[in-house]
Amino acid sequence: MxxxxxxxxxxxxxxxxxxxxxxxxxxxxxxxxxxxxxxxxxxxxxxxxxxxxxxxxxxxxxxxxxxxxxxxxxxxxxxxxGLVPGGAAAEFYAQQLQQTICDIVMEVHDTHHPIAASQYYEEQRAQARKRAQVFREERLPKFLDYFESIIERGNGRQALSRHSYVDLSLFQLISGLDYAFPNAMQRMRGRIPRLRALAERVADRPNIAAYLQSSRRIPFNEQGIFRHYTALDPAS
Missing domain, CATH: 3.40.30.10 (Glutaredoxin)
Structure with missing residues:
Protein backbone atom coordinates (compact mmCIF):
# COMPACT_ATOMS: atom_id res chain seq x y z
CA MET A 1 0.00 0.00 0.00
CA GLY A 82 5.77 -4.55 11.97
CA LEU A 83 6.41 -1.81 14.49
CA VAL A 84 4.64 -3.31 17.49
CA PRO A 85 4.86 -6.76 19.09
CA GLY A 86 1.93 -9.03 18.38
CA GLY A 87 -1.02 -9.44 20.69
CA ALA A 88 -3.68 -7.11 22.06
CA ALA A 89 -1.84 -6.49 25.33
CA ALA A 90 1.29 -5.22 23.57
CA GLU A 91 -0.72 -3.12 21.14
CA PHE A 92 -2.72 -1.45 23.92
CA TYR A 93 0.44 -0.86 25.96
CA ALA A 94 2.10 0.77 22.95
CA GLN A 95 -0.93 3.02 22.52
CA GLN A 96 -0.79 3.96 26.20
CA LEU A 97 2.87 4.93 25.97
CA GLN A 98 2.32 6.85 22.75
CA GLN A 99 -0.53 8.84 24.27
CA THR A 100 1.74 9.74 27.18
CA ILE A 101 4.33 10.97 24.69
CA CYS A 102 1.59 13.05 23.08
CA ASP A 103 0.82 14.50 26.53
CA ILE A 104 4.35 15.80 27.07
CA VAL A 105 4.51 17.10 23.49
CA MET A 106 1.43 19.19 24.24
CA GLU A 107 3.08 20.53 27.39
CA VAL A 108 6.17 21.45 25.38
CA HIS A 109 3.96 23.41 22.99
CA ASP A 110 2.35 25.22 25.91
CA THR A 111 5.68 26.47 27.23
CA HIS A 112 5.88 28.92 24.33
CA HIS A 113 2.12 29.35 23.84
CA PRO A 114 0.68 29.26 27.37
CA ILE A 115 -2.21 31.64 26.71
CA ALA A 116 -3.37 31.09 23.15
CA ALA A 117 -2.10 29.29 20.07
CA SER A 118 -3.53 32.13 18.01
CA GLN A 119 -1.13 34.64 19.56
CA TYR A 120 2.57 34.96 18.79
CA TYR A 121 5.12 33.90 21.38
CA GLU A 122 6.22 37.53 21.62
CA GLU A 123 2.75 38.46 22.87
CA GLN A 124 2.94 36.07 25.85
CA ARG A 125 6.59 36.05 26.85
CA ALA A 126 6.06 36.71 30.55
CA GLN A 127 3.55 33.89 30.88
CA ALA A 128 5.78 31.63 28.78
CA ARG A 129 8.71 32.13 31.15
CA LYS A 130 6.56 31.07 34.10
CA ARG A 131 5.12 28.09 32.27
CA ALA A 132 8.54 26.98 31.04
CA GLN A 133 10.00 27.15 34.55
CA VAL A 134 7.32 24.80 35.85
CA PHE A 135 7.90 22.52 32.87
CA ARG A 136 11.67 22.40 33.37
CA GLU A 137 11.56 21.90 37.12
CA GLU A 138 8.50 19.69 37.57
CA ARG A 139 6.96 18.25 34.42
CA LEU A 140 10.07 17.39 32.40
CA PRO A 141 11.67 15.30 35.18
CA LYS A 142 8.36 13.56 35.90
CA PHE A 143 7.82 12.50 32.30
CA LEU A 144 11.42 11.49 31.58
CA ASP A 145 11.76 9.57 34.84
CA TYR A 146 8.62 7.68 33.83
CA PHE A 147 9.94 6.78 30.39
CA GLU A 148 13.29 5.79 31.89
CA SER A 149 11.47 3.40 34.23
CA ILE A 150 9.48 1.98 31.31
CA ILE A 151 12.71 0.92 29.60
CA GLU A 152 14.16 -0.39 32.87
CA ARG A 153 11.04 -2.48 33.55
CA GLY A 154 11.19 -3.91 30.03
CA ASN A 155 14.33 -5.43 28.59
CA GLY A 156 16.52 -2.44 29.50
CA ARG A 157 16.91 -1.40 25.88
CA GLN A 158 13.44 -0.73 24.47
CA ALA A 159 10.01 0.38 25.59
CA LEU A 160 8.42 -2.96 24.63
CA SER A 161 9.76 -6.47 24.15
CA ARG A 162 11.22 -5.48 20.77
CA HIS A 163 11.68 -2.40 18.59
CA SER A 164 8.46 -0.49 18.09
CA TYR A 165 7.01 2.83 17.02
CA VAL A 166 7.21 3.88 20.67
CA ASP A 167 11.01 3.77 20.48
CA LEU A 168 10.92 5.96 17.38
CA SER A 169 8.67 8.45 19.14
CA LEU A 170 10.90 8.51 22.21
CA PHE A 171 13.83 9.28 19.92
CA GLN A 172 11.90 12.20 18.43
CA LEU A 173 10.92 13.42 21.89
CA ILE A 174 14.51 13.40 23.14
CA SER A 175 15.75 15.07 19.94
CA GLY A 176 13.15 17.80 20.22
CA LEU A 177 13.81 18.41 23.90
CA ASP A 178 17.55 18.60 23.25
CA TYR A 179 16.85 21.35 20.73
CA ALA A 180 14.30 23.29 22.77
CA PHE A 181 15.77 22.87 26.26
CA PRO A 182 19.48 21.99 25.91
CA ASN A 183 20.40 23.30 29.36
CA ALA A 184 17.58 21.51 31.16
CA MET A 185 18.30 18.32 29.25
CA GLN A 186 21.98 18.50 30.13
CA ARG A 187 21.02 18.66 33.79
CA MET A 188 18.81 15.60 33.27
CA ARG A 189 21.45 13.56 31.46
CA GLY A 190 22.58 11.48 34.43
CA ARG A 191 19.01 10.49 35.28
CA ILE A 192 18.07 9.03 31.89
CA PRO A 193 20.92 6.81 30.65
CA ARG A 194 18.58 4.23 29.14
CA LEU A 195 16.60 6.85 27.24
CA ARG A 196 19.83 8.33 25.93
CA ALA A 197 21.09 4.94 24.80
CA LEU A 198 17.76 4.18 23.14
CA ALA A 199 17.82 7.46 21.21
CA GLU A 200 21.34 6.71 19.98
CA ARG A 201 20.37 3.23 18.82
CA VAL A 202 17.36 4.56 16.95
CA ALA A 203 19.49 7.20 15.23
CA ASP A 204 21.84 4.44 14.09
CA ARG A 205 19.14 2.31 12.50
CA PRO A 206 19.96 2.24 8.76
CA ASN A 207 16.71 3.70 7.46
CA ILE A 208 16.57 6.33 10.18
CA ALA A 209 20.22 7.31 9.74
CA ALA A 210 19.62 7.76 6.01
CA TYR A 211 16.47 9.77 6.67
CA LEU A 212 18.19 12.08 9.16
CA GLN A 213 20.83 12.90 6.55
CA SER A 214 18.27 13.50 3.80
CA SER A 215 16.36 16.61 2.77
CA ARG A 216 13.17 14.88 3.92
CA ARG A 217 14.14 15.58 7.52
CA ILE A 218 13.14 19.18 8.16
CA PRO A 219 15.42 20.89 10.70
CA PHE A 220 13.96 21.97 14.02
CA ASN A 221 12.88 25.60 13.86
CA GLU A 222 10.93 28.23 15.74
CA GLN A 223 7.71 27.53 13.86
CA GLY A 224 7.22 23.98 15.12
CA ILE A 225 6.41 22.43 18.47
CA PHE A 226 9.97 22.16 19.74
CA ARG A 227 11.30 25.73 19.77
CA HIS A 228 14.41 27.10 21.40
CA TYR A 229 14.05 30.41 23.17
CA THR A 230 16.91 31.38 25.46
CA ALA A 231 14.54 32.97 27.96
CA LEU A 232 12.72 29.66 28.40
CA ASP A 233 15.87 27.60 29.04
CA PRO A 234 18.33 29.57 31.17
CA ALA A 235 21.74 28.13 31.88
CA SER A 236 21.07 27.93 35.61
Missing amino acids: RYELFYWTGIQGRGEFIRLALEDAGADYIDVARKRGDKVIMSYLRGLQEGSLPFAPPFLKAGRLVIAQTGTILAYLGPHL
Whole structure:
Protein backbone atom coordinates (compact mmCIF):
# COMPACT_ATOMS: atom_id res chain seq x y z
CA MET A 1 0.00 0.00 0.00
CA ARG A 2 1.11 3.55 -0.68
CA TYR A 3 0.34 5.77 2.28
CA GLU A 4 -0.46 9.46 1.97
CA LEU A 5 0.63 11.64 4.89
CA PHE A 6 -0.93 15.05 5.33
CA TYR A 7 0.94 17.60 7.44
CA TRP A 8 1.96 21.24 7.17
CA THR A 9 5.03 22.04 5.13
CA GLY A 10 8.11 23.62 6.71
CA ILE A 11 7.88 22.07 10.19
CA GLN A 12 8.39 18.68 11.79
CA GLY A 13 5.55 19.03 14.26
CA ARG A 14 3.37 16.06 15.14
CA GLY A 15 3.73 14.75 11.62
CA GLU A 16 7.33 13.79 12.34
CA PHE A 17 6.26 10.96 14.63
CA ILE A 18 4.41 9.45 11.66
CA ARG A 19 7.28 10.08 9.23
CA LEU A 20 9.74 8.27 11.46
CA ALA A 21 7.57 5.15 11.53
CA LEU A 22 7.11 5.20 7.76
CA GLU A 23 10.80 5.82 7.14
CA ASP A 24 12.01 3.19 9.59
CA ALA A 25 9.78 0.57 7.98
CA GLY A 26 10.78 1.57 4.46
CA ALA A 27 7.12 2.13 3.65
CA ASP A 28 5.92 3.54 0.35
CA TYR A 29 4.47 6.94 1.23
CA ILE A 30 4.06 10.46 -0.06
CA ASP A 31 4.19 13.62 2.03
CA VAL A 32 1.25 15.14 0.19
CA ALA A 33 1.47 18.82 1.17
CA ARG A 34 5.15 18.96 0.21
CA LYS A 35 4.12 17.96 -3.29
CA ARG A 36 0.86 19.88 -3.62
CA GLY A 37 0.98 22.60 -0.96
CA ASP A 38 -0.90 23.15 2.29
CA LYS A 39 -4.15 23.93 0.48
CA VAL A 40 -4.71 20.22 -0.05
CA ILE A 41 -4.92 19.82 3.74
CA MET A 42 -7.60 22.49 3.99
CA SER A 43 -9.85 20.68 1.54
CA TYR A 44 -9.98 17.76 3.99
CA LEU A 45 -10.49 19.95 7.04
CA ARG A 46 -13.41 21.65 5.28
CA GLY A 47 -15.04 18.34 4.51
CA LEU A 48 -14.60 18.60 0.76
CA GLN A 49 -13.04 15.12 0.47
CA GLU A 50 -14.48 11.67 1.05
CA GLY A 51 -13.79 9.79 4.24
CA SER A 52 -13.80 10.73 7.90
CA LEU A 53 -13.43 14.39 8.86
CA PRO A 54 -10.11 15.18 10.58
CA PHE A 55 -9.94 18.04 13.07
CA ALA A 56 -6.32 18.89 12.25
CA PRO A 57 -3.23 17.31 10.73
CA PRO A 58 -1.49 14.98 10.88
CA PHE A 59 -3.81 12.57 9.15
CA LEU A 60 -3.06 9.58 7.01
CA LYS A 61 -4.85 8.21 3.98
CA ALA A 62 -4.54 4.44 3.64
CA GLY A 63 -6.64 3.26 0.75
CA ARG A 64 -10.09 4.64 1.48
CA LEU A 65 -9.35 5.16 5.16
CA VAL A 66 -8.64 8.66 6.50
CA ILE A 67 -7.09 8.38 9.97
CA ALA A 68 -6.32 11.38 12.17
CA GLN A 69 -4.48 11.97 15.48
CA THR A 70 -0.87 10.91 15.98
CA GLY A 71 -1.54 8.12 18.45
CA THR A 72 -4.37 6.66 16.39
CA ILE A 73 -2.33 6.74 13.19
CA LEU A 74 0.58 4.95 14.85
CA ALA A 75 -1.75 2.40 16.42
CA TYR A 76 -2.98 1.64 12.90
CA LEU A 77 0.46 1.60 11.29
CA GLY A 78 2.18 -0.40 14.02
CA PRO A 79 0.82 -3.86 13.08
CA HIS A 80 0.89 -3.08 9.34
CA LEU A 81 4.55 -2.02 9.42
CA GLY A 82 5.77 -4.55 11.97
CA LEU A 83 6.41 -1.81 14.49
CA VAL A 84 4.64 -3.31 17.49
CA PRO A 85 4.86 -6.76 19.09
CA GLY A 86 1.93 -9.03 18.38
CA GLY A 87 -1.02 -9.44 20.69
CA ALA A 88 -3.68 -7.11 22.06
CA ALA A 89 -1.84 -6.49 25.33
CA ALA A 90 1.29 -5.22 23.57
CA GLU A 91 -0.72 -3.12 21.14
CA PHE A 92 -2.72 -1.45 23.92
CA TYR A 93 0.44 -0.86 25.96
CA ALA A 94 2.10 0.77 22.95
CA GLN A 95 -0.93 3.02 22.52
CA GLN A 96 -0.79 3.96 26.20
CA LEU A 97 2.87 4.93 25.97
CA GLN A 98 2.32 6.85 22.75
CA GLN A 99 -0.53 8.84 24.27
CA THR A 100 1.74 9.74 27.18
CA ILE A 101 4.33 10.97 24.69
CA CYS A 102 1.59 13.05 23.08
CA ASP A 103 0.82 14.50 26.53
CA ILE A 104 4.35 15.80 27.07
CA VAL A 105 4.51 17.10 23.49
CA MET A 106 1.43 19.19 24.24
CA GLU A 107 3.08 20.53 27.39
CA VAL A 108 6.17 21.45 25.38
CA HIS A 109 3.96 23.41 22.99
CA ASP A 110 2.35 25.22 25.91
CA THR A 111 5.68 26.47 27.23
CA HIS A 112 5.88 28.92 24.33
CA HIS A 113 2.12 29.35 23.84
CA PRO A 114 0.68 29.26 27.37
CA ILE A 115 -2.21 31.64 26.71
CA ALA A 116 -3.37 31.09 23.15
CA ALA A 117 -2.10 29.29 20.07
CA SER A 118 -3.53 32.13 18.01
CA GLN A 119 -1.13 34.64 19.56
CA TYR A 120 2.57 34.96 18.79
CA TYR A 121 5.12 33.90 21.38
CA GLU A 122 6.22 37.53 21.62
CA GLU A 123 2.75 38.46 22.87
CA GLN A 124 2.94 36.07 25.85
CA ARG A 125 6.59 36.05 26.85
CA ALA A 126 6.06 36.71 30.55
CA GLN A 127 3.55 33.89 30.88
CA ALA A 128 5.78 31.63 28.78
CA ARG A 129 8.71 32.13 31.15
CA LYS A 130 6.56 31.07 34.10
CA ARG A 131 5.12 28.09 32.27
CA ALA A 132 8.54 26.98 31.04
CA GLN A 133 10.00 27.15 34.55
CA VAL A 134 7.32 24.80 35.85
CA PHE A 135 7.90 22.52 32.87
CA ARG A 136 11.67 22.40 33.37
CA GLU A 137 11.56 21.90 37.12
CA GLU A 138 8.50 19.69 37.57
CA ARG A 139 6.96 18.25 34.42
CA LEU A 140 10.07 17.39 32.40
CA PRO A 141 11.67 15.30 35.18
CA LYS A 142 8.36 13.56 35.90
CA PHE A 143 7.82 12.50 32.30
CA LEU A 144 11.42 11.49 31.58
CA ASP A 145 11.76 9.57 34.84
CA TYR A 146 8.62 7.68 33.83
CA PHE A 147 9.94 6.78 30.39
CA GLU A 148 13.29 5.79 31.89
CA SER A 149 11.47 3.40 34.23
CA ILE A 150 9.48 1.98 31.31
CA ILE A 151 12.71 0.92 29.60
CA GLU A 152 14.16 -0.39 32.87
CA ARG A 153 11.04 -2.48 33.55
CA GLY A 154 11.19 -3.91 30.03
CA ASN A 155 14.33 -5.43 28.59
CA GLY A 156 16.52 -2.44 29.50
CA ARG A 157 16.91 -1.40 25.88
CA GLN A 158 13.44 -0.73 24.47
CA ALA A 159 10.01 0.38 25.59
CA LEU A 160 8.42 -2.96 24.63
CA SER A 161 9.76 -6.47 24.15
CA ARG A 162 11.22 -5.48 20.77
CA HIS A 163 11.68 -2.40 18.59
CA SER A 164 8.46 -0.49 18.09
CA TYR A 165 7.01 2.83 17.02
CA VAL A 166 7.21 3.88 20.67
CA ASP A 167 11.01 3.77 20.48
CA LEU A 168 10.92 5.96 17.38
CA SER A 169 8.67 8.45 19.14
CA LEU A 170 10.90 8.51 22.21
CA PHE A 171 13.83 9.28 19.92
CA GLN A 172 11.90 12.20 18.43
CA LEU A 173 10.92 13.42 21.89
CA ILE A 174 14.51 13.40 23.14
CA SER A 175 15.75 15.07 19.94
CA GLY A 176 13.15 17.80 20.22
CA LEU A 177 13.81 18.41 23.90
CA ASP A 178 17.55 18.60 23.25
CA TYR A 179 16.85 21.35 20.73
CA ALA A 180 14.30 23.29 22.77
CA PHE A 181 15.77 22.87 26.26
CA PRO A 182 19.48 21.99 25.91
CA ASN A 183 20.40 23.30 29.36
CA ALA A 184 17.58 21.51 31.16
CA MET A 185 18.30 18.32 29.25
CA GLN A 186 21.98 18.50 30.13
CA ARG A 187 21.02 18.66 33.79
CA MET A 188 18.81 15.60 33.27
CA ARG A 189 21.45 13.56 31.46
CA GLY A 190 22.58 11.48 34.43
CA ARG A 191 19.01 10.49 35.28
CA ILE A 192 18.07 9.03 31.89
CA PRO A 193 20.92 6.81 30.65
CA ARG A 194 18.58 4.23 29.14
CA LEU A 195 16.60 6.85 27.24
CA ARG A 196 19.83 8.33 25.93
CA ALA A 197 21.09 4.94 24.80
CA LEU A 198 17.76 4.18 23.14
CA ALA A 199 17.82 7.46 21.21
CA GLU A 200 21.34 6.71 19.98
CA ARG A 201 20.37 3.23 18.82
CA VAL A 202 17.36 4.56 16.95
CA ALA A 203 19.49 7.20 15.23
CA ASP A 204 21.84 4.44 14.09
CA ARG A 205 19.14 2.31 12.50
CA PRO A 206 19.96 2.24 8.76
CA ASN A 207 16.71 3.70 7.46
CA ILE A 208 16.57 6.33 10.18
CA ALA A 209 20.22 7.31 9.74
CA ALA A 210 19.62 7.76 6.01
CA TYR A 211 16.47 9.77 6.67
CA LEU A 212 18.19 12.08 9.16
CA GLN A 213 20.83 12.90 6.55
CA SER A 214 18.27 13.50 3.80
CA SER A 215 16.36 16.61 2.77
CA ARG A 216 13.17 14.88 3.92
CA ARG A 217 14.14 15.58 7.52
CA ILE A 218 13.14 19.18 8.16
CA PRO A 219 15.42 20.89 10.70
CA PHE A 220 13.96 21.97 14.02
CA ASN A 221 12.88 25.60 13.86
CA GLU A 222 10.93 28.23 15.74
CA GLN A 223 7.71 27.53 13.86
CA GLY A 224 7.22 23.98 15.12
CA ILE A 225 6.41 22.43 18.47
CA PHE A 226 9.97 22.16 19.74
CA ARG A 227 11.30 25.73 19.77
CA HIS A 228 14.41 27.10 21.40
CA TYR A 229 14.05 30.41 23.17
CA THR A 230 16.91 31.38 25.46
CA ALA A 231 14.54 32.97 27.96
CA LEU A 232 12.72 29.66 28.40
CA ASP A 233 15.87 27.60 29.04
CA PRO A 234 18.33 29.57 31.17
CA ALA A 235 21.74 28.13 31.88
CA SER A 236 21.07 27.93 35.61
